[in-house]
Amino acid sequence: MKIGIPKEISNSENRVGMTPAGVLELTKLGHHVFVQSGAGENSGFDDEDYYVSGAKILPTIDRVYEQSEMIVKVKEPVEQEYDMIREDQIIFTFFHFASNKKLTEAMMKSKAVCIAYETVEEDDGSLPLLIPMSEVAGRMAIQQGAKYLEKPVKGKGLLLGGVPGVPPGKVLVLGAGTVGIQAAKMAAGLGAQVTILDVNMNKLRHVNDIMPSHVVTEFSNEYNIRKHIKTSDLVIGGILIAGARSPKLITRDMLKEMQPGAVIVDVAVDQGGCFETTRPTTHEEPAYIIDDIVHYCVSNMPGAVPHTSTVALTNVTLPYVLKLAENGWEKACRDDNALARGINIVNGKVVCEPILEAFGWKEAMA
Numbered sequence: 494m495k496i497g498i499p500k501e502i503s504n505s506e507n508r509v510g511m512t513p514a515g516v517l518e519l520t521k522l523g524h525h526v527f528v529q530s531g532a533g534e535n536s537g538f539d540d541e542d543y544y545v546s547g548a549k550i551l552p553t554i555d556r557v558y559e560q561s562e563m564i565v566k567v568k569e570p571v572e573q574e575y576d577m578i579r580e581d582q583i584i585f586t587f588f589h590f591a592s593n594k595k596l597t598e599a600m601m602k603s604k605a606v607c608i609a610y611e612t613v614e615e616d617d618g619s620l621p622l623l624i625p626m627s628e629v630a631g632r633m634a635i636q637q638g639a640k641y642l643e644k645p646v647k648g649k650g651l652l653l654g655g656v657p658g659v660p661p662g663k664v665l666v667l668g669a670g671t672v673g674i675q676a677a678k679m680a681a682g683l684g685a686q687v688t689i690l691d692v693n694m695n696k697l698r699h700v701n702d703i704m705p706s707h708v709v710t711e712f713s714n715e716y717n718i719r720k721h722i723k724t725s726d727l728v729i730g731g732i733l734i735a736g737a738r739s740p741k742l743i744t745r746d747m748l749k750e751m752q753p754g755a756v757i758v759d760v761a762v763d764q765g766g767c768f769e770t771t772r773p774t775t776h777e778e779p780a781y782i783i784d785d786i787v788h789y790c791v792s793n794m795p796g797a798v799p800h801t802s803t804v805a806l807t808n809v810t811l812p813y814v815l816k817l818a819e820n821g822w823e824k825a826c827r828d829d830n831a832l833a834r835g836i837n838i839v840n841g842k843v844v845c846e847p848i849l850e851a852f853g854w855k856e857a858m859a
């Protein structure tokens with residue numbers, strides 16, 4: 494199959510859809526890979542790296558779309574790309590159709606086969622192509638939180654790990670899912686005292702089994718949250734209720750109970766956040782202060798570490814890319830339920846229920 498890797502042109506996206514290692518796996522099997530010149534440079538891969546893995550480097554994005562039967566990307570196509578996409582071309586990327594009607598209509602019109610990373614779903618309900626970004630964000634949350642505890646950025650002036658003779662800081666992690674576990678692990682590694690809260694006892698049992706003894710689990714309820722925020726230096730928001738906005742576990746009045754200069758990192762900001770005072774920020778201006786509490790609420794945390802994020806993402810997308818390249822999308826999706834759930838649009842029709850529901854098209858069809 495002919496596979497194309499365009500450079501991402503959406504605003505401040507530095508990741509790329511495939512690494513040179515992925516290209517090598519495809520070219521070894523006899524597939525042709527076309528990489529746009531400069532596509533990987535912000536992730537630390539230059540044209541030469543792709544070339545030695547067997548890719549053909551093309552100068553423009555139009556040429557990549559023109560030559561390829563399948564496009565592998567990171568972000569949803571932007572308007573400039575709509576007309577480059579053609580009938581029966583496979584587009585494998587994050588789409589998030591339900592929040593973008595214009596994109597949905599453009600892809601229906603193109604009659605391309607749109608397979609969305611975010612809806613590739615295993616039989617147990619897990620989302621294998623979303624997990625790595627939560628892992629990156631969970632680990633980064635501690636790195637960023639530790640930094641914002643420093644005085645020059647208005648934190649309380651505390652070294653999270655402490656030093657001999659000075660106790661380490663206290664970290665409260667809300668949610669013991671992917672983000673929460675990675676955050677707890679990093680905080681524990683720095684020597685901080687960590688408490689992790691969840692409403693799911695099985696998650697807490699798992700954390701209790703795998704973490705060192707200075708990571709303590711407790712059930713998540715208002716009583717426990719109020720108790721812990723009084724003494725916590727850093728609070729991480731890592732909760733998720735699938736398909737719903739995050740409940741506000743920490744309300745504005747609760748900030749007054751926290752210590753001035755304490756830091757909140759709300760990773761769940763992309764679902765509305767679990768603090769009442771959360772509002773989405775960017776890497777250009779990541780933090781703001783309300784009631785003396787530093788808030789870090791970047792909605793695209795992995796964007797700051799494109800090298801790690803690209804490799805982490807492509808580690809999990811490549812097995813699906815190989816299946817699509819070897820078998821074509823119809824057989825690949827017949828053989829793999831998770832991949833089949835990734836199909837969002839085919840033959841100009843939306844085949845994914847939540848997208849139909851989001852636009853009220855389900856009722857219209859009934």
Ligand SMILES: NC(=O)c1ccc[n+]([C@@H]2O[C@H](COP(=O)([O-])OP(=O)(O)OC[C@H]3O[C@@H](n4cnc5c(N)ncnc54)[C@H](O)[C@@H]3O)[C@@H](O)[C@H]2O)c1
Binds near residue numbers: 667668693792793794
């Ligand atoms: N900001 C970013 O850049 C970024 C990056 C990746 C993920 N995220 C977001 O981070 C959030 C967490 O993602 P995840 O992959 O860890 O999800 P996950 O499903 O693995 O974990 C969420 C956890 O929250 C728990 N939970 C639900 N309600 C709770 C409550 N009231 N109190 C305590 N725990 C509760 C669940 O039981 C679950 O264990 C999501 O909103 C996700 O979209 C943000």
